[in-house]
Amino acid sequence: LEEEDAKQVLPSQLGFQILEHRSIHNIFENKKKMPCLYITTNLNLDGVNTDSIFSEVTTAISTIIGKPEKFVMVLLKSSVPISFEGNKEPAAYAEIISMGGINKEVKSKLIATIGTILQSKLSIPRTRFFLKVFDTTAFPTRSKM
Numbered sequence: 001l002e003e004e005d006a007k008q009v010l011p012s013q014l015g016f017q018i019l020e021h022r023s024i025h026n027i028f029e030n031k032k033k034m035p036c037l038y039i040t041t042n043l044n045l046d047g048v049n050t051d052s053i054f055s056e057v058t059t060a061i062s063t064i065i066g067k068p069e070k071f072v073m074v075l076l077k078s079s080v081p082i083s084f085e086g087n088k089e090p091a092a093y094a095e096i097i098s099m100g101g102i103n104k105e106v107k108s109k110l111i112a113t114i115g116t117i118l119q120s121k122l123s124i125p126r127t128r129f130f131l132k133v134f135d136t137t138a139f140p141t142r143s144k145m
C-alpha cells in the first residue's frame with residue numbers, strides 16, 4: 001500500500017474483527033470461569049482414539065463443578081517420562097484449575113471420577129493417578145487484569 005492509501009485502510013479491511021467493549025468483556029469473563037484440566041501420562045497414545053476420554057472428562061467436570069461444558073478445557077499429553085512408586089508402570093498426573101466451584105466434596109468427586117475414567121479408558125490404575133486441584137478464588141490476587 002502507498003503511504004497515503006495506508007492511512008485510509010480500516011482494520012476490518014486487513015482481516016481484523018472489531019469487537020465492542022461488551023464482547024471483549026464477555027470473552028474475559030468466560031475465560032475466568034473456564035475450568036482447565038491438564039492430564040499427563042507416561043503411556044504412548046499414538047493410534048488411541050481419545051475422543052471418548054475428552055468427552056467423558058468434559059461432562060464430568062461440568063457436572064461436578066457446575067459450569068457449562070462450553071467453558072471446560074481439557075489437555076492430554078502422552079509419552080511423558082513419569083516414575084511413580086519407584087517404577088514406570090502406567091501412571092498419570094493431572095492438574096485442574098477453576099475459578100470457583102471447588103470445595104472438599106467437589107475435589108473428592110473429581111479425583112474419583114477422573115481416576116475412574118482413566119482406569120476405564122487407558123487402564124491406568126486409580127492408585128497410580130494423582131490430581132492437583134486448584135481454585136483461583138481461594139487465593140485472591142491484586143492483579144487488575
